[in-house]
Structures are given as C-alpha cells and as structure tokens.
Amino acid sequence: MKISDLIITPLAFADPALLNSTGVHEPLALRTVVQLVVDGGLVGLGEGSGEREVLDRLELVRAAIIGQSVFDTSAIELIVAAVLGPDVTPLQKRAVFSIIEVACLDAQGKLLSVPVVDLLGGAVRSEVPYSGYLFYKWAGHPDAVADGWGEALDPAGIVDQARRMIDLHGFRSLKLKGGVFPPDEEIAAMRALAGAFPGMPLRIDPNGAWSVETSKYVARELAGVLEYLEDPTLTTAAMAEVAAVASMPLATNMCVISPETVPEAVRLNAVQIVLSDHHYWGGLRHTRELGAICDTFGLGMSMHSNSHLGVSLAAMTHVAAATPDLAYACDTHYPWNSLDDVVTTPFEFVDGALAVPAGPGLGVELNEAKLAELNRRYVESGRTTRADTAYMRLVDPAYDPTLPRF
Numbered sequence: 001m002k003i004s005d006l007i008i009t010p011l012a013f014a015d016p017a018l019l020n021s022t023g024v025h026e027p028l029a030l031r032t033v034v035q036l037v038v039d040g041g042l043v044g045l046g047e048g049s050g051e052r053e054v055l056d057r058l059e060l061v062r063a064a065i066i067g068q069s070v071f072d073t074s075a076i077e078l079i080v081a082a083v084l085g086p087d088v089t090p091l092q093k094r095a096v097f098s099i100i101e102v103a104c105l106d107a108q109g110k111l112l113s114v115p116v117v118d119l120l121g122g123a124v125r126s127e128v129p130y131s132g133y134l135f136y137k138w139a140g141h142p143d144a145v146a147d148g149w150g151e152a153l154d155p156a157g158i159v160d161q162a163r164r165m166i167d168l169h170g171f172r173s174l175k176l177k178g179g180v181f182p183p184d185e186e187i188a189a190m191r192a193l194a195g196a197f198p199g200m201p202l203r204i205d206p207n208g209a210w211s212v213e214t215s216k217y218v219a220r221e222l223a224g225v226l227e228y229l230e231d232p233t234l235t236t237a238a239m240a241e242v243a244a245v246a247s248m249p250l251a252t253n254m255c256v257i258s259p260e261t262v263p264e265a266v267r268l269n270a271v272q273i274v275l276s277d278h279h280y281w282g283g284l285r286h287t288r289e290l291g292a293i294c295d296t297f298g299l300g301m302s303m304h305s306n307s308h309l310g311v312s313l314a315a316m317t318h319v320a321a322a323t324p325d326l327a328y329a330c331d332t333h334y335p336w337n338s339l340d341d342v343v344t345t346p347f348e349f350v351d352g353a354l355a356v357p358a359g360p361g362l363g364v365e366l367n368e369a370k371l372a373e374l375n376r377r378y379v380e381s382g383r384t385t386r387a388d389t390a391y392m393r394l395v396d397p398a399y400d401p402t403l404p405r406f
C-alpha cells in the first residue's frame with residue numbers, strides 16, 4: 001500500500017468581514033487540500049493552512065514520501081522533518097506533517113473499511129459538541145453587498161448573531177472573539193449573552209489584546225459569567241499573573257502551542273485548559289497524545305479552529321470523538337464558511353453537535369467541481385498569505401495592531 005502521488009491544491013473561499021485583535025478577515029480565506037494517492041488509485045484527503053510557505057514545504061516533501069507505505073506515518077514524520085531541515089521549526093514541520101498524516105489515516109481507513117476514529121483507538125463519545133463562534137463583524141466587505149449575517153458591532157448585534165447561530169445549528173455553548181473594542185464594551189456583550197441565554201456556557205477570546213491589569217479587571221467583572229477566559233494576555237508568565245487571581249479557568253491556544261511549551265505553563269500554573277488543534281500539534285495521533293499530557297498535569301482540553309472546510313471538520317470530529325480529555329465543546333469557524341465547502345455533503349450540526357462520520361476513513365468525499373472552482377479563485381486572487389492587518393488598513397490607514405491594545 002504505497003503512496004504513489006500527493007496532489008496539492010490551494011483554495012480560496014468566501015469569508016465574511018470578521019473582526020479580531022489584529023484586523024479583519026479578508027473576503028477570501030486560504031486553505032490547502034491534498035489528495036494522497038496510493039497504489040491502485042485509492043485517495044486519502046487532508047486539509048490545512050493555505051499559506052504559501054506551507055504549500056512550498058508540501059511540494060518539497062512530496063517526492064520524498066512517494067513509495068512509502070501509507071501505514072508508516074512514523075517514518076513519514078521523520079522524512080518530513082529531514083527534508084525540511086534545521087531551518088524549519090518543529091512547529092512549521094508539524095503544520096506540514098499534520099496535513100499528510102490526516103490524508104494517510106483517511107486512506108488507511110478506506111483500505112481497512114473502518115472510520116478514522118477506530119484508527120485512533122475508537123470513539124469515547126458518539127457525538128462531538130461544537131461551540132457557536134461569534135465575531136464582531138461588518139455588514140459586509142467594503143464596496144461589497146452585505147452578507148446574510150449583517151452587522152454585529154455592539155451587545156445587541158452579538159446577541160442577535162448568537163440567536164441566529166443557535167437557531168441554525170443548535171449550539172449549546174458560545175464563544176466571542178474579543179480584543180476588538182474597549183473591554184467594557186466586550187464585558188457588556190458577554191453580560192448581554194448571559195442575560196439572553198441563561199445557563200449557556202460562555203467564553204471570550206481577545207487573542208492577547210489585554211494587558212495583565214486589564215485582564216484581571218475583565219476576569220473580575222465577568223466572574224460567574226464565563227465558562228473559561230481564553231488568552232486574555234500574551235506570554236505564559238503574564239497568563240500566570242492573571243490566573244493567580246481569576247475565578248474562572250484560563251484557556252489558551254497562544255501560549256501552549258506545542259509539547260515544548262507545556263512545562264513552563266505547568267510550572268507557573270498559567271493555564272487550566274489547552275485548546276488543541278491537530279493542524280498545529282502534528283496530526284490526529286499527536287493530538288491524542290496531548291490528551292495524555294493534559295491528563296498527566298490535570299489540565300482540561302478544548303479545541304481551537306481557524307477558517308476551514310469540511311475535510312478539516314471531519315478530522316476534528318474524529319479526533320475529538322477519540323480523545324477522552326477533550327470534554328469541552330470544540331471551536332469551529334465552519335458556519336461562516338460552509339457554503340463554500342469542498343465535500344459533497346456539507347456537515348449539518350444537530351443540537352450544536354456532529355455525529356462521528358461513519359463511512360470508511362474520514363467519511364467525506366471531495367466535490368471535484370467545487371475544488372476546481374476554489375482553486376481557480378485562489379489563482380485569480382493572487383493571494384498567498386493571510387493579512388488581517390493590511391486589509392484593515394485599507395479602511396483605517398492608522399490601524400495599529402500592536403498588542404496589548406487595551
């Protein structure tokens with residue numbers, strides 16, 4: 001069962017004008033889908049970052065993995081590391097390997113007629129809950145018609161957006177991307193959500209936009225309101241200062257980002273919940289291992305996302321189903337991007353959760369026409385990287401993304 005080809009396809013898909021602490025999402029988000037072909041023509045799918053440097057690294061690795069057994073992911077991981085060499089960081093290597101690992105697992109599952117979750121040890125939960133991911137947003141992109149979601153720039157707008165998310169998808173927890181407006185406005189938004197949806201687990205993530213003092217202030221103001229407070233401030237040491245006084249757990253996908261970053265966070269008791277992301281942690285099996293690390297140190301586990309399509313969502317769902325520690329509802333951007341999905345049957349949340357796809361492998365199929373359309377869009381766009389700050393500066397030339405902002 002040898003790998004005979006790796007077809008690498010960069011894609012660009014529609015993304016609303018979602019605001020964050022460094023700017024605003026551009027009209028097109030970038031992504032890569034790979035088709036890993038094994039002898040006999042069977043194809044495994046993987047999805048990951050669409051950054052040019054990731055595409056270049058996938059191209060570099062391509063020739064070296066052809067001829068390897070699709071079951072030999074340990075050897076493939078070593079090959080990826082060797083080909084990319086010492087100038088590419090372990091984190092950057094993991095971003096490349098994760099895409100290939102998922103494609104290998106999809107192919108393995110198809111060859112064995114079992115779902116990927118079974119290759120990860122089997123399901124410990126039959127459905128995976130996701131949280132409704134709320135964003136401050138403009139009604140539409142500058143010079144474009146408004147999107148169907150409308151504007152959300154104040155507490156009432158955020159509550160309306162949450163209601164729509166819940167009506168459409170049934171989410172049972174909510175996360176607000178913060179770090180956009182002065183903290184008192186975001187505190188008001190969280191209180192408005194708590195008032196509108198009593199008992200709903202709530203999170204806010206300003207991506208390090210607040211100083212330590214501001215973070216402590218927000219933690220005090222939102223005591224009893226938040227399920228967890230995500231990355232209020234930058235650096236592990238600063239998170240530890242906040243954690244020492246916060247009544248709610250602190251969560252992170254910014255200061256614990258790899259095995260190397262765990263020891264300091266544990267030593268300082270800087271975070272209580274780690275947001276996994278198989279795209280950064282080196283694939284689905286390493287994400288399971290992160291579960292064991294969290295278990296060892298008594299940390300909770302949740303899941304981070306970036307703009308993504310259905311191949312990633314399938315992989316996220318399989319690994320979350322197989323990871324006992326991953327007990328918090330996972331993040332996903334999918335509701336913002338699902339209209340442009342490249343899988344033949346886009347996912348539908350039921351009560352805010354997804355059943356683990358039952359088909360062999362990831363349980364999704366590529367919509368070839370859509371893949372070609374999104375690849376055309378990528379080529380025509382001339383885009384090679386995500387640039388939230390540069391895009392924001394087209395509207396506000398003085399925009400300063402320096403963190404902490406508040």
Ligand SMILES: O=C([O-])C(=O)C[C@H](O)[C@@H](O)C(=O)[O-]
Nearest residue numbers: 020205207253304305306307
């Ligand atoms: O939890 C997070 O940090 C994210 O979801 C990161 C993303 O890049 C988010 O900030 C976004 O999409 O603007």
Ligand SMILES: [Mg+2]
Nearest residue numbers: 205230231253
């Ligand atoms: Mg985050």
